[in-house]
Amino acid sequence: MPEVRIGSHPVGPGHSVLVIAEAGVNHDGDTGQADRLVEAAQIAGADAVKFQIFRADSLVVRGAPKAGYQARDDSADQYEMLRRLELPPEEFRELARSAEERGLLFLASVFDKESLEVLVRFGAKAVKLGSGELTNHPLVGAAARTGLPLLLSTGASDLAEVRAAVRTFRDGGGRELVLLHCLSAYPAPVEDANLLAIGTLAAEFGIPVGYSDHTRGPACAAAAVALGACVIEKHLTLDRDLPGPDHAASSEPEEFYEMVRAVRTVECALGDGVKRPRPCEEDVRRVARRSVVARRRLTTGEPVEQDALAILRPGTGIPPADLPRVIGKRPRRDVEAGTALSWEMFE
Incomplete structure (x- = not known):
């Protein structure tokens, strides 16, 4: 299986698991809070911190309903909620600089071609597309044409949809791809995690596979590593009681730290697979x-x-x-x- 290199991090079997702290929109539109999330990601032991770059006008129609898990946000609809969570492009440049100073890889999910261009302009090492963009083939193709590695989440999809997205990426000239198994529920029920799909994706496509974990606690992330996940992504919040849409399904810093410890413990325990006396x-x-x-x-x-x-x-x-x-x-x-x-x- 070929490795994918994201900045200085090789991703694939035999390499250290890339742990991504998904800050997402847990900054609640506050750049100071965003920078505190970068700091929290570093302290918690993450390798990378990831945000979301989008413009509500390019993402959703006015009046679009919110998902059930977003109900705690007091915005009238999804459009209003996302408008409140936007950060100006230049703020992401500062967050990228802050991450670099703390030894973290800066990543971002993008949701439109303009946001993709913003990400590329300030020297991103990879592109992330969330599960909602799996069937957005024009954006998948645009990501491929950047020449950057792509992290592609696969929540709420079937194998045929994943095949089509992978084909689109490759037809667009993309070469380095990491698929993330994912359950698009916030929080995700453990009984629906279907971690064995990690092996299914790896066998089907012959590329590195990771896990975007929306369950509570460290167990599923650690189990995913035992099943071959090369990347672990998990939401990070400073306080689960904050009012934004993603806080309730996120890990607070101490919980995230415990998850990282569990991942590293399992990673250490895997060994080389050769059966011989130790x-x-x-x-x-x-x-x-x-x-x-x-x-x-x-x-x-x-x-x-x-x-x-x-x-x-x-x-x-x-x-x-x-x-x-x-x-x-x-x-x-x-x-x-x-x-x-x-x-x-x-x-």
Whole structure:
């Protein structure tokens, strides 16, 4: 499977999982709050912080209804809500600079070609398209033509829709693509997470696959890594009780930190997949395995009979599988009962 390089981060099997703190619109239209989210992402151990660049006029018609999870926002409709959450393009340049100063990769989801151009202008290392844009083939094609890696979420889609989006990206000249398995519910029920789809996507397309996690807690993110996810994205908020639309389904900084710890623990535990004794097992291997032992005294030159042998711990002598080869052997010298046998003892 080919790796995808996003800035200095290689993404793919065998590389460290890229952890993205999805600040999204949890800045609530406040640039100071946005910068505090960048700081929180760094402290929580994320590799990247991601925002959303959009213009409500290019995204939604006036009067469009809000999703159920957005009801806590007091805006009259989706258009009004998004207008309140817009940030000017120049603010994202400052946020990108802030992220870089803190050692974070800056990422952003875009929702229209103008926002894509803004992202490209200030030197973005990748493009992110949310699940809602999976079937927006003109935007997928435009993202491909930037030549930048694309992170593409796949929530609320079937495999045919994902195939069509991947084909559009490749037809547009795109080469580096990471698909993110996702459940478009906020928060997402654990029983619907369908993490096995990570393997389905990887097998179908032969490219790195990540997981955009909208469940509560660290369990699904950690499990996704065990199932091969190369990227983990999760919403971050400074306070889940804030009134914006995404706060309730987001992780507060301490929770996000615990998720990062869980991801890194699982990542460390995965190993290389080669089944062999590990150095830490050698002591137990030696004392818990068995070997062929003299049940009674063996006399020099006399053929060994089966009833003179036992299989006992420790495993420092002839392995039990070789017991039939010991029968009939003649000891070079007397062997006391209870001695673990070795081939050097026999003619």
